[in-house]
Amino acid sequence: MQNTKLLLTSFTFVGLLALAGCSFPGVYKIDIQQGNVVTQDMIDQLRPGMT
Structure with a gap:
């Protein structure tokens, strides 16, 4: 149970970082x-x- 909770929290954190990186100003704007x-x-x- 503890491992599952940690894994879910980690995936959520990584997903939020990825989404925030896509909208960061100046990134991928050519x-x-x-x-x-x-x-x-x-x-x-x-x-x-x-x-």
């Missing part, structure tokens, strides 16, 4: 540029009716 770069020259080439 800036990724998304989309296409559109320059003014590209915008100037646009005409009505282009698809």
Whole structure:
């Protein structure tokens, strides 16, 4: 009974640490540029009716 209680407490503690580590600020936050770069020259080439 004592071993089971200690094991359950240990798993709970490790689980809480893992969850807290996932939300820690700055961890796994990589800036990724998304989309296409559109320059003014590209915008100037646009005409009505282009698809």
